[in-house]
Amino acid sequence: MNLTMRIFLALLAGLVVGALLPADIGKPLLPVSDAIGNLWLQALQMTIIPLIAGLLFSGIAQSVGQAGGGRTAGRALLAFFLLLVFSAGWSMIFVPLLLDWWPAPPAAAAAIVATSAGAQPVGEIKVDLGKWLLSMVPANIFDSLAKGDMLPVVTFISLFALAASRLDDDRRRQLVSLFDAVKEAMLVLVGWIFVIAPLGVFALAVSVGIKAGLGAFGLLGHYIAVLVAVQVGLIILVYPLAVLLGRVGPLAFARAVLPAQTVAVSTQSSIASLPAIFDGAERLGLPRATAQVVLPLAVSIFRITSPCANVAVVLYCGHLYGMEHSALAYLGALLAALVAAVSTGGLPGSITFLAACVPIANAMGVPIAVLPVLLAVELVPDVFRTLGNVTADLAVTAILSRDRSR
Template identity: 45%
Template sequence: MSQAWRILLALVLGIGFGIAGAEISPEGALDLTLVTGPVGSAWLHALQMVIVPLIVGLLVTGVGAAADAARAGRIAGRSMLYFVVILWCTTLLSAIVTPILLNVWQLPPEWSAALRQSLTGAKPMGTVPSLGQFFDTIVPTNVVNAAAGDAFLPLTIFALAFAFAITRLEPASRERLTGLFQALVEAMLVIINWVLALAPIGIFALAYGVGARTGAAAFGALLHYILTVSAIGFLVLLSGYVVAVVFGRVKLGAFARAVAPAQAVAVSTQSSLASLPAMLEASEKLGAAPASAGITLPIAVAVFRATSPAMNLAVALYVAHWLGVPIGAGQLAAGVATAAITTMGSVSLPGTISFFASVAPVSVAMGVPIEALGLLVAVETIPDLFRTVGNVTMDTAVTVAVARKSAGDIAHPEIAPRV
């Protein structure tokens, strides 16, 4: 059994045992949460402790890789511009559509109340800004205090500026610093893998408390969450078709037929990297020159995830709605900026790692409690399908669009590198 299925099984068993215990002896079931609660919290804290160094390290190495790619030629630079614009656009799409979806298709009030009761210890984290405070605090005055206070957006802005500054150094100095942060990331990933090895225990403990306090409402709420967040991923997937038709100037039916094999590989493997050969074939069928596709697609697989910021923001907004945390303009702006900026830093991580590393900073920046993420990571397998298929679809669409704009560059090989 894979780790993802073990985690999901732990979630189901934890909620199930909690429900059964509450039916047999409500007081005894709640007394047992005095033991399971601290166990689950300790596991969650172990994940939290690596977020700051992991995000900073990933941003530095991610920006370095993107800058190196952009320097490789005009096609690569144009690809990076498409990627950045699409990431911000899909994040804004999520910021608009997710609240609408949550209002139109609401979580039943009794479920929401029960879930809030099950996380009575959850408190907003970080500084929750008004819109004026958002602009006033977006640049940190003290980066150490920002890191210590879980002020993720100011910390992210500093890390981003630091990463771009490193790209302007001499090659020897740049390689030393990038290598240092790459080693930092690798060390944090080792710790996270250790923590995730204990995930079935931690998630069982968290789920037991939810089941004991909420009953069967927990299962209904998780299904509502899966459908809501997956819907945002599906919208990003559909926007890939729009990009292909409008900017790539290909017919909708032709694009759908060409990209279908790559989507099938994405569903079966849940890996954009494994889908790369099929994406290359689809791009060439749609008229993209091999030299152009051979530049854009590897960069896309390495540093671009179209669905990530939109779905990460959707998760944070869902948890806020779930727990009754009001989200004003300042909180939403902080969430959008954090989601869009941190995406490039988390793309190379496995799904269970990238979920927490990507969503936690967004939640904290918005003042949303992150205790619920320990449960939601257990059901990430299904939304992750939409993440991967959406990424593959958009990667192919951008490749076709860039190839259309770069036809002249391919005709002048001194402009673009040979592949």
Template identity: 40%
Template sequence: MIKSLSLFVLGALVAGLVTGSALFAYGGPAALRAAEVVEALGALWLNALRMTIVPLVFSLLVTGVASAADAAATGRLAARAFALFAIMLVIGALFGLFAMSGLIALWPVDPQGAAAMTAAVEGQSTVQVPPGFAAWLPTLAPSNPIRAAAEDAILQIVVFGLIFGFALTRLPQAQRGLLTQVFRALAETMIVIVRWVLLAAPVGVFALALGIGLRAGLGAAGVLAQYVVMVTGVTAAIALLPYGLILLTRRSRFADFIRATAPVQALAFSTQSSLACLPVMLEKAQDDLRVPPRVAGVVLPLAVAIFRLSSPVANLAVAVFVAHLYGLSPSFAQFAAAVAVAFVISIGTVGLPGQASFFASIAPICVALGVPVEILAVLLAVEVIPDIFRTVGNVTADMAVTVVLEDEAPEPATALG
């Protein structure tokens, strides 16, 4: 279903660009007026997608913090796994930020193509001026969380969601379970709405792409191709980190790790689902890498549930590219906020459908950078390509942390005579 929808969306993007380019070159006044109606339809679809961001992000943060706290409290192995996950996610977030910034410096985006793309979807957001650190610091804590939600102050929502989530873990089990179920139900409800909106993605993307074609012809296609190459390259490169981790900690197992991980990566490439790869990961970890079942049975399901190494890498790469499209230079404080948001969002959005997680994961990072989010609806159409490498990187990291933590196997209980 998701794969076929992705192909339809990609086809709609191409059709919209071609149709818009034809109208740009040959269309008369009547055709241009009709195109304006189609563009308005695209704006409606985009707003329907945007309306889910705040409740989805907040509810995912609360349930993500609660789940992570429960996992860390289940024992030494789970706690060590969560600590390793956190370290690798921070490294990944910083890598995504610096790698994409470096690539853009070496390969700048064509200004005319960028201007045409952003002009096609502008008018919904206001580009924010980066504040100084002294002005930015007090805004971390929302004086009014309701107002912060109404104003799409994502960073404040993230901070409040984290505080709320950690406070929730201090409640008695009955109250904690009740509230967690409420927010989990809220998140699932938002996901249902997102899925409904995404069913109309071919129409919405066609309408937005039509506007781009009207303003830029086919020139925007080069910008989209550059985006795919750059984001895919940065996302694929982070897959080297798990290999480095194995070389550093389990050098004698490096060749075995390569052989055991290759079939898992092939499955990830074809399915684009870490969860679908879990049975094969368990088999390869236990049979080929000789990881004790007690370790593999804890670490791998936990990794699939709350750990996606490629998420902050790819999400920050996309957000930095979008900032460059708009000609923005975020401040250091905004970059720091974006890294923090990318870290917590990567945990909270695990398990979402690929297209739903694209918008829910990257929009908060863009807002933290002071970057408009409307262009994400167009980039969604080509996400199917980078998403393949997201999944490959994720399963490679899952296998690596399992091997690294194999010494943490608890001793089996012995019967007392």
């Protein structure tokens, strides 16, 4: 049984145990379960900043290096960027409308917020434009690191990585090796922490079950439905983009991408789906020269569902806290989502979830204490992440192959 399934089962068991415990047992047990769950959460949080620094530096260095591969690679990176912006924008429009029409169960939402630390007042968080702009450029990067302010850290690491790309080969490789080593060490540490993830999630779930009762199942079902709906909507939108911009027939595209989608659902891996995507490109008559450049690049660094799903997760957390978000908060979320989409490709879904969502939550002022509970049910939404990614991989190849010369 893989780790994701063990975490999911631990969540279910914790919710059932917490909901069914008699009050005279549940109330004394609550401080213990809170302590164990929050200890595991803090262990995860201590890895976030060094992990993101390593991922981001390595990801940007890799992207810049691949962009130098020719005109087709450069066009592909531009197309990836525009589609990632489209993905985040779709989530920012669709999710608030859906939650206004179909809100989370209020009693369970209040209980899960009460269970988590860092609850914030209901309402809109006011953001000063001047202070927000200044916050993006840290006067003291070490102070920002100490405070855990992700937006200035992301800005600094991104600019540092771009500056490093202009160094001579030896010095650039030294810096890349350093950050890559930091990333790998943090992944080892995260792996150790995830060994006890079922225990941490079980403890958090017991606390949720004690406070929310069986209504917690309804809230998590609601969350899964929202995440699936926003991703299915994005996948549906990819089809007309391929048809209109890629000049392929709708039925032809649907037939060509279906085998890759089947592999994606069964493996939850874009890389494992690559041969089937190549076969789809052949069926559509796309130029081999274009497909051979675009598709390996796409499965490596292009995750169209990443901004959509990760922004949706944070918006859902904000919804649980009754928060409203300003335009600046959405802009910060967009920047953080784009950076996360570039830097977290190729990681296991459980690690990607936290490394991508925490900076977005930080940019929007949303507490992250609920994230471990939502992580435990990522098993279902993750299928649609991969499904959308492989669909977009073939679509962007068609878009970049508008001239059908071989």
